[in-house]
Amino acid sequence: MILFVQAPGGGSNMTLLLLMFGVMFLFLILPQQRRAKRERKFKNNLAKGDLVVTKGGIHGKIIEVNDANDTCVIETMAGKVKMERSSISLEMSKQRSAPAKK
Numbered sequence: 001m002i003l004f005v006q007a008p009g010g011g012s013n014m015t016l017l018l019l020m021f022g023v024m025f026l027f028l029i030l031p032q033q034r035r036a037k038r039e040r041k042f043k044n045n046l047a048k049g050d051l052v053v054t055k056g057g058i059h060g061k062i063i064e065v066n067d068a069n070d071t072c073v074i075e076t077m078a079g080k081v082k083m084e085r086s087s088i089s090l091e092m093s094k095q096r097s098a099p100a101k102k
Contacts, residue, residue, distance in 0.1 A: 043085050046072060051092040054083060059092070 046052070050062045052074065058081065060074035065085075072088070074081050 042091070043088070046085060046088065046091070049093070052088045053090040053092060055087050055089045 046062060046065060048062055048065055051059070052062060053059050054074070058074070058076055060076040060081065062072050063075045063080070064073040066072065070085050071082055072085050074083055
């Protein structure tokens with residue numbers, strides 16, 4: 001329940017409401033939009049040969065990317081698996097090629 005206190009001057013309710021909307025936008029909506037943009041960019045940049053981890057924890061290498069139906073084929077140690085591109089959560093190619101930190 002939100003309580004509005006009427007102060008002398010009359011316009012404080014509107015400024016309080018705008019301030020609350022601004023804070024909500026800054027802390028809730030804007031970060032969600034940035035996260036969605038990063039996920040779209042990641043999904044669209046998947047390419048053949050990338051080492052990936054799926055949301056289910058399956059590690060594999062992308063051997064085929066199909067843009068028409070938004071799927072890809074991943075080769076694992078057990079065989080090949082066709083998956084939705086949205087089910088891939090992490091790309092490991094850059095981490096494996098980077099030199100080890102001491």
